[in-house]
Amino acid sequence: MMRYVDVFDLEAVSYTLDQLLGLLDEAAIGRAVMQAEWSQGDYREENDQVAQIVRAHEDRFVGFASVNAADGMKAITELRRSVETLGLRGLNVQPFASNLYANDKKFYPLYLKCLEYGIPVTIHTGINYSNDRTIDFGRPIYVDEVACDFPGLKIVLNHGGWPWVNESVAIARKHKSVFIEIGGIAPKYIAAENAGWDMLLRFANNLLQDQILFATDSMVPFKRAVTEAKALPLKPEVLAKLMGGNAEKLLQAT
Numbered sequence: 001m002m003r004y005v006d007v008f009d010l011e012a013v014s015y016t017l018d019q020l021l022g023l024l025d026e027a028a029i030g031r032a033v034m035q036a037e038w039s040q041g042d043y044r045e046e047n048d049q050v051a052q053i054v055r056a057h058e059d060r061f062v063g064f065a066s067v068n069a070a071d072g073m074k075a076i077t078e079l080r081r082s083v084e085t086l087g088l089r090g091l092n093v094q095p096f097a098s099n100l101y102a103n104d105k106k107f108y109p110l111y112l113k114c115l116e117y118g119i120p121v122t123i124h125t126g127i128n129y130s131n132d133r134t135i136d137f138g139r140p141i142y143v144d145e146v147a148c149d150f151p152g153l154k155i156v157l158n159h160g161g162w163p164w165v166n167e168s169v170a171i172a173r174k175h176k177s178v179f180i181e182i183g184g185i186a187p188k189y190i191a192a193e194n195a196g197w198d199m200l201l202r203f204a205n206n207l208l209q210d211q212i213l214f215a216t217d218s219m220v221p222f223k224r225a226v227t228e229a230k231a232l233p234l235k236p237e238v239l240a241k242l243m244g245g246n247a248e249k250l251l252q253a254t
Contacts, residue, residue: 013218017053021060027222033215033247035064035090035122039097043067044078051086062251064090064122069106070098076109083117089254090114091121092158096128096137103145111150119254120154122181125161125168140167147175154250156213159184162196169199172211179250180208183215187228201232209238213247 015023024032034053036046047065054063065082067075082088091114095102102123114121125140140161147155156179161168172178180200182190190197204212214229216222230239 015218021057023222024060027216027226029216029222029226031060031062031244033064033090033251034061035092036066037092037094037124038066038068039094044081047078047082047086047088051082051088054087062090063088064092066092066094067110068098069093069100069104069110072106076113079110079113083113083119089251090119092124093121094124095142096124096130096133096135099133099137101137102142107146108149111146111153115150115153117254120156120179120250122156122158124159125157126159126164127162139164140171143178144171144174147171147178151175152177154253155179156181156250158215160197160200165196166199169203169208172208173203176211179211179213179246180204181213181215182229184217184219186220187225187232191232201234204242205234205238209235209241210246210249212238212242213250214243 034050036043036050038046043066050063050065054061063086065079065086065088067078069075079091082091091110093102093107093110095104100106102125111121123143124138125143126138127135128138138161140157141164143155143157147153154177155175157168157172158181160180160182162185168180172180189195190201216225229243232239234242
């Protein structure tokens with residue numbers, strides 16, 4: 001986590017809940033997913049905090065839980081509590097934080113529970129900046145096996161899988177239940193030449209238009225992310241899907 005603080009200056013972009021709500025208002029973001037993202041500490045406590053915020057602002061947030069799959073049955077029990085008691089409506093997993101690949105069988109009971117509950121699972125894909133584990137944990141290709149083994153499970157590839165964006169596109173093209181979101185990236189770079197996003201931009205405007213999701217992250221100011229996303233060279237009807245239409249359909253299914 002200290003590596004993330006160094007790379008992204010996270011201490012400079014922390015904010016209170018009131019500040020968060022103000023930033024969402026400034027960016028004209030009416031409703032958002034707030035997900036716990038476990039990397040250290042007590043994920044039960046993180047899930048409780050998310051649930052508390054969602055209960056206080058149900059008109060603004062949908063809550064997703066997080067667990068460490070390496071904990072085995074403890075993680076499954078916490079997912080059950082998060083959904084059945086806390087009312088959270090999705091699961092986030094961070095394979096690199098657990099030192100596991102997304103297709104590791106320790107994740108499988110969690111995926112099965114998500115399928116049974118009818119809730120989506122968001123999976124960290126792409127680079128991680130920890131200097132004590134490989135970035136290979138984030139390759140989207142490992143999610144292909146998951147989608148094959150759990151047909152119909154709604155899977156979101158967080159952060160688009162860069163620098164393996166082509167893998168993300170191929171998996172989403174193969175599996176209609178796989179979505180690609182662009183959180184943590186300044187959207188202007190998605191349209192930049194040779195930035196590694198060309199394939200996603202091309203497919204997003206046609207074949208994958210129903211499987212792309214806008215997202216934000218503390219590393220990119222919300223208003224900037226919205227402004228840059230709306231400037232992407234996408235058809236108006238596709239842009240509407242990116243900026244909320246697809247997410248609304250995904251969440252309505254839960």
